[in-house]
Amino acid sequence: MKKLLIIGRGFLGNTIANVAKTKQVQVFEASQNSGILLDIKKIKTIEDTILEIDPDIIINCSAITDVDKIEEESKNAFEVNAYGVQNISKLSEKYSKTSGFILPTTISRPLPITSNVKFEFILNHNVILCQNRYFI
Numbered sequence: 569m570k571k572l573l574i575i576g577r578g579f580l581g582n583t584i585a586n587v588a589k590t591k592q593v594q595v596f597e598a599s600q601n602s603g604i605l606l607d608i609k610k611i612k613t614i615e616d617t618i619l620e621i622d623p624d625i626i627i628n629c630s631a632i633t634d635v636d637k638i639e640e641e642s643k644n645a646f647e648v649n650a651y652g653v654q655n656i657s658k659l660s661e662k663y664s665k666t667s668g669f670i671l672p673t674t675i676s677r678p679l680p681i682t683s684n685v686k687f688e689f690i691l692n693h694n695v696i697l698c699q700n701r702y703f704i
């Protein structure tokens with residue numbers, strides 16, 4: 569049976585987990601507040617979780633998406649949305665049995681340069697640097 573590690577337990581993470589649970593997949597859910605506890609800003613907590621579970625697939629659904637919160641708490645949002653994703657990307661490249669990273673992007677037109685747009689650019693850049701295979 570394949571092991572799936574889903575990081576982030578918001579709408580997207582929960583939806584993916586619910587679908588995966590109907591298949592022949594063992595699902596492990598992790599977040600900062602529930603399930604397997606980890607902080608994506610701290611690479612050691614992610615690495616410990618990956619070593620303990622030994623997942624076949626890692627899906628990152630964690631992000632701060634509330635635009636107002638991103639602007640108000642820009643340092644924390646940057647650490648989660650840029651460095652957190654970079655941490656997961658590095659470790660998935662190192663430990664995952666299948667290597668690849670999917671980056672859903674929301675930028676389809678020119679946008680004003682806000683913290684959110686900066687984070688998305690840096691996130692994409694960091695994953696490209698860390699991964700041999702990635703999809704945007």
